[in-house]
Amino acid sequence: MNRQFLAVALFAAIFAALFAVAPLRADQNAPQLDDLFAQLKTGLNAAAAVEVTRAIWDAWLQHDERGVNQQMDAGLRAMRDRLWRDALVCFDAAVALAPDFAEAWNKRATVYYMLGDFDASSADVAETLRLEPRHFGALVGQGMMHMQSREDALALVYFRRALTVNPHMDNVRGYVERLARGEKPI
Numbered sequence: 001m002n003r004q005f006l007a008v009a010l011f012a013a014i015f016a017a018l019f020a021v022a023p024l025r026a027d028q029n030a031p032q033l034d035d036l037f038a039q040l041k042t043g044l045n046a047a048a049a050v051e052v053t054r055a056i057w058d059a060w061l062q063h064d065e066r067g068v069n070q071q072m073d074a075g076l077r078a079m080r081d082r083l084w085r086d087a088l089v090c091f092d093a094a095v096a097l098a099p100d101f102a103e104a105w106n107k108r109a110t111v112y113y114m115l116g117d118f119d120a121s122s123a124d125v126a127e128t129l130r131l132e133p134r135h136f137g138a139l140v141g142q143g144m145m146h147m148q149s150r151e152d153a154l155a156l157v158y159f160r161r162a163l164t165v166n167p168h169m170d171n172v173r174g175y176v177e178r179l180a181r182g183e184k185p186i
Contacts, residue, residue: 028102028132029061037134040118049168060132061102068098072164075107087111103132106138118145136166143175147186152179 032044032055064070075090091108098104109124109186122145130136143158156179159172175185 007083016059028060028135030062033059033134033173039164040168044168046168053168057137060106060135061100063094063101063104065098068094068104071097072076072107074082074105075111079107079111084111084114088115098166100131102128102135104141105131106135109138109141113141113145118149121145134165136162139165140169140172143172147175147179155179 012090036052036056040049040056043050061072063072071090071094075087075094075142078087078090080082088108090110091104091111094101094104095108105124106128108129109121112118112121112124122142125138125142125145128135129142132138139158139162143155143162146152146155146158156176159176162172163169163176176184
């Protein structure tokens with residue numbers, strides 16, 4: 001009986017120790033992100049790059065708070081349905097609940113962009129990048145706004161920054177090549 005008790009106690013101690021270590025986080029502070037970003041800078045094939053990029057987005061999209069995730073999910077559904085004002089309400093709520101959550105700011109920036117409010121979008125992109133400087137989506141978004149505003153030199157700066165973080169974005173590479181030649185990418 002003592003052996004069985006010791007075995008159960010040992011198992012319980014090991015189990016508790018494993019889960020007492022820092023819990024897995026999901027957001028721009030997720031511990032797996034450093035490794036994923038390092039992988040992006042290696043010679044990944046196209047399929048592997050897509051998977052790593054997807055894993056980064058998956059981490060960015062999740063928050064530890066259920067209410068924040070509910071607002072994000074509702075906002076994403078509204079975006080999918082092109083209900084921009086509804087999406088804005090959801091992302092406003094997510095930002096209010098979790099002002100340190102970069103992806104809430106980024107999604108709201110996207111909605112502002114779709115509504116044509118580039119000033120508000122740019123302000124939210126700035127906050128996204130303050131919280132997650134490696135956010136290649138926000139960098140591309142800022143580049144797109146500068147391109148729309150005919151500020152090609154600034155667009156080029158943001159697109160190049162995005163490619164230093166994620167060199168596997170062929171469409172962005174195309175924008176850089178065309179802008180560098182003085183052509184309009186779109």
